[in-house]
Amino acid sequence: MYQNIGYDVTMPSEMIYTVSDLSRRRREVADVARRGLARIRDTDGTGLVLMPARRYEVLEAVSRWFDRLGVVERTLTKSRAERSFADFGDLTWLRHFDEDDLAEFVSELRQTLSLAYHDDDLALLMDAVADWKATAEELADSARREVLLGAVDAADLVEVSRPERHW
């Protein structure tokens, strides 16, 4: 299925170029690729595609994160007692979250993955991941975890002033 993502890929390119076209018709091939996708058949019949690097990066990141979310979802089916940090794959920092937070992580990331794919833009996805990772780093520290997750009383807070140089 082809989505309208800013490139002209509402229809797949029917034209299949040969490897020699990369020399003889390079401008045409490049222009087709810039609009979405250029198909090329190598001399042994292998199909190749040429596409904007930005689109490739989005597809690569979306598929990688889709796979990662699958790992997290499988981990969530285990009880906390059965679970080890290795169950999170390369997202070991997720071990600092409880079940509710992990479910929220999966839900938010699924939404941002969809936006990244359809908008052809990884910014929201990368921001969301950075915020979740920053949160995990805060929760990894016991003192900060207690303040962030515990009840805070007005007596716990002290007023401070703008830092100034004191000579």
Added chain:
Amino acid sequence: MLVHRQFKHLWDALPDRVGLQSAQQFYDHVAHAPGSPAAINRTGVLRGKAGRPIAEGFSRTIHYEVSN
């Protein structure tokens, strides 16, 4: 601006750790526009339970990265 008493010593040490200018930029941002993206450093909203307001009238918890 209010600081949790557990971290008051870190607040006092901030100018020495990141430089006076960075500490002042942090203060100015948090005091005047905590909900807006910082002009210089990265800000974000903590996620999950850690990001929820600590009490009525408070915003969600902002994470501000101070660098020197």
